[in-house]
Amino acid sequence: MEEFPADLIAPMADLGFFGALIPSSYGGTDLDPWSYVALMEELGAADASVRSLVSVSGGLVGMSILRWGTEDQKEHWLPRIVAGELGAFGLTEAGAGSNPSELATRAVAVEGGWRITGSKMFITNGSRGALTMVFARAHRDGEDLGITCFLVPQNAPGYSAPPIHGKLGMRGSDTAEVVLDEVLVGDTAVLGTLGGGLKVAFTALDHGRFSLAASCLGLAREALECALSYALERQQWGGSIASKQLVQELLADMHVDIAAARGLVSQVAELKARGERFTVAASTAKLFVTEAAIRCADRAVQIHGGYGYIDEYPVQRLLRDARVTTLYEGTSQVQRLAIGRALTGISAF
Numbered sequence: 217m218e219e220f221p222a223d224l225i226a227p228m229a230d231l232g233f234f235g236a237l238i239p240s241s242y243g244g245t246d247l248d249p250w251s252y253v254a255l256m257e258e259l260g261a262a263d264a265s266v267r268s269l270v271s272v273s274g275g276l277v278g279m280s281i282l283r284w285g286t287e288d289q290k291e292h293w294l295p296r297i298v299a300g301e302l303g304a305f306g307l308t309e310a311g312a313g314s315n316p317s318e319l320a321t322r323a324v325a326v327e328g329g330w331r332i333t334g335s336k337m338f339i340t341n342g343s344r345g346a347l348t349m350v351f352a353r354a355h356r357d358g359e360d361l362g363i364t365c366f367l368v369p370q371n372a373p374g375y376s377a378p379p380i381h382g383k384l385g386m387r388g389s390d391t392a393e394v395v396l397d398e399v400l401v402g403d404t405a406v407l408g409t410l411g412g413g414l415k416v417a418f419t420a421l422d423h424g425r426f427s428l429a430a431s432c433l434g435l436a437r438e439a440l441e442c443a444l445s446y447a448l449e450r451q452q453w454g455g456s457i458a459s460k461q462l463v464q465e466l467l468a469d470m471h472v473d474i475a476a477a478r479g480l481v482s483q484v485a486e487l488k489a490r491g492e493r494f495t496v497a498a499s500t501a502k503l504f505v506t507e508a509a510i511r512c513a514d515r516a517v518q519i520h521g522g523y524g525y526i527d528e529y530p531v532q533r534l535l536r537d538a539r540v541t542t543l544y545e546g547t548s549q550v551q552r553l554a555i556g557r558a559l560t561g562i563s564a565f
Contacts, residue, residue: 218387220344221266228266229300233259234274238282242294249485253430260431261438264537265388269302271427272340277303277349280420281367284408289367293347302345304370305424306336306394307417313337314550315565316351316363316417321396323366325356329402332366335395338544342392343377345370349420350396351413362411366401374399385536422495424545425502426484432509432541433477439509439534440470443516446529457519466515473508480504496558503551506541513538 228234236252238244247255259267278297281289297303312319321334332352342348347369354364368375377392408416444467447458457463480501487494513535517524524531542548557563 218381218383220390221263221269221388222344224266225269225300225302228270229298232298233270234300235278235294235298236270236274238274238278238294238298242282242290243298244278244294249488252427253433253481253485256427256430257434257437260434262434263388264431264435264541265386267431267434268340268386268389271424271431272305273297273303273345275427276305276420276424277347279423280305280349280365280407280416283419284365284416286404288404289407293367296346301347302341302390304339304341304345304348304392304394305420306339306342306348306350306368308336308338308544310335310337314547316414319351319353319363321350321352323352323354323364325354326400329400330354330366330405332368332396332399332401335393337393338380339377339392339394341390342394343370343379344390348375348394349407349416350394351417354410363413363417364410365407365413365416366405367407368396368399368401368405372399372401383540385533385538385540387536418495421545422498425498425551426481426488426494428541428545429477429481429484429498429501429505432505432538433474433481435534435538436470436474436477436505436509436512439512439516439531440467440474442529442531442534443467443470443519446520446523463519466519470512470515473512477501477505477508496555499546499551499554499558502546503548503555506538507548509538509541510535 232245235244236247236255240246259270281293307316309319323330323332347367350366350368351363354361374397376395380391380393447463448456450457484494484497484501487497516531517535520529520531523529553564
C-alpha cells in the first residue's frame with residue numbers, strides 16, 4: 217500500500233501537532249523541547265510516514281520561517297502550516313544530495329521578483345502541500361549572488377511534482393520530484409537574505425536531525441516492545457522463546473541501544489531548552505539513533521523469525537521505515553564528517 221494519510225491531517229492539526237514548536241501568537245502549540253521529543257517519539261512509534269508530515273512541515277519549514285522570515289511571511293504562512301497546510305523542504309537535487317553547494321536550480325532576477333528553473337528530488341510533501349522552500353542560485357545581471365531560499369507556493373504556474381512510487385519504506389509519505397519551469401515569485405518570497413540560503417538550510421537541518429532522532433527513538437522502542445511481546449508468547453522447545461539465552465541477548469542489545477539513544481536525544485533537548493547551539497549534538501544523535509533504529513528493527517525481525525518477514529506483524533514495516541533514516545537529512549557518513557570537523561577543526565568534505 218502506498219496510500220497518503222490525507223484523512224489524518226485535519227485531526228492532527230486540531231490536536232496542534234503541526235504547530236508544536238510555533239508560538240501561540242501564530243496559532244501554534246509552543247511546546248518545550250521535552251514535550252516535542254515526546255510527540256516525535258510517539259509518532260515515530262506509530263507510523264514514520266505520518267511522523268514525516270509533522271517533522272517536515274511544522275519542523276523544517278515552520279521553524280525556518282519562524283527563524284528567518286519577515287513578519288509578513290510569518291503572518292502569512294505560519295497559521296496556514298499550523299492549520300495543516302503542508303510545507304516541503306526543497307534542497308536535494310538529483311545531482312546535489314550530500315553537497316548542496318553543487319545545486320543547479322537557478323533563480324534569475326526579473327522586474328519585481330525572480331524566475332526559478334530547475335528540479336528537486338525526494339521531496340517530502342512536495343506534491344500535496346501548500347508551500348515549498350526552494351533553494352536556488354540567485355543571479356542578477358549575470359552575477360551569481362549565491363544560494364538563496366525562496367518560498368514557492370505549490371499552486372504557482374510552472375510548479376509540478378510527480379510523485380515517486382516504489383519506495384522501500386515510508387510508503388504512505390508523499391515523496392516527489394519537484395519540477396520548476398520558470399516559476400515566477402516576488403521579491404517577498406526570499407526567505408532570509410540573498411546568498412544566505414545555506415545558513416537557512418543548515419539551521420533547518422539542525423532541527424530536522426533533532427526531530428528525526430526523537431522519532432527513531434520511538435521506532436526503536438516500538439521494535440523492542442513488539443519483539444518482547446512476541447518472544448513471551450511464542451512457544452518453542454518446551455517454553456517461550458523469551459527464555460532462550462540468544463533471544464535475551466537480542467532483547468538486551470535493543471534495550472541498551474534505546475537507553476543510549478534516549479540520552480543523546482535528551483542532550484539535544486537540554487541544549488535547545490537553554491537556547492544554546494546544538495549542531496554537533498544533533499548530528500551525534502541523528503547518527504547514533506537512526507543506526508540504532510535499524511539495528512533494533514532488524515533484531516525484532518530476527519526474533520519473529522519467518523513471521524517477521526510478512527505483513528501479519530509490524531516489524532517488517534519498522535525495518536523498512538528505519539532504513540531511509542540514515543540517508544536523508546544528511547547521511548551517516550556526512551554526520552561523521554561533520555562531527556570530525558567539529559572535533560579537529562579540519563574539514564574533510
